[in-house]
Amino acid sequence: MEILYRDDAPIDLDTMIALYIRSTLGERRPVDRPDIFEGMRRNASLTISAWHGDRLVGIARTLTDFTYVAYLADLAVDADYQRMGIGKRLVRETKRHLGPDCMIVLFSAPKANEYYPRLGFESNTRGWILKGEPAD
Numbered sequence: 001m002e003i004l005y006r007d008d009a010p011i012d013l014d015t016m017i018a019l020y021i022r023s024t025l026g027e028r029r030p031v032d033r034p035d036i037f038e039g040m041r042r043n044a045s046l047t048i049s050a051w052h053g054d055r056l057v058g059i060a061r062t063l064t065d066f067t068y069v070a071y072l073a074d075l076a077v078d079a080d081y082q083r084m085g086i087g088k089r090l091v092r093e094t095k096r097h098l099g100p101d102c103m104i105v106l107f108s109a110p111k112a113n114e115y116y117p118r119l120g121f122e123s124n125t126r127g128w129i130l131k132g133e134p135a136d
């Protein structure tokens with residue numbers, strides 16, 4: 001099976017949301033808020049996508065300065081395509097687009113806590129979250 005990895009693919013909003021739902025990341029993302037999802041799509045610094053033919057099967061969405069730090073906000077792989085190395089390759093493609101000294105940081109989904117160490121990530125307990133306040 002040939003998977004094509006792209007850093008320039010236009011991704012339709014509905015296609016992106018459908019992938020998040022198929023990957024289970026939709027459980028922790030606002031898939032019912034296309035207005036927010038549109039901002040997520042439009043404002044990412046770097047988006048690497050994985051395609052099987054015309055089907056979007058994976059995405060790595062990153063916010064970064066490209067030199068010091070990159071926040072890998074989303075790594076999603078269609079559940080039907082997991083355990084095929086697609087997530088690992090998406091991380092590798094993301095790293096390839098960053099400067100050599102640039103670190104990647106992320107928050108792991110609970111189900112993925114065992115996955116990231118296999119890709120070379122180290123756990124860090126010093127993360128903090130200040131949640132946004134929904135508009136009235």
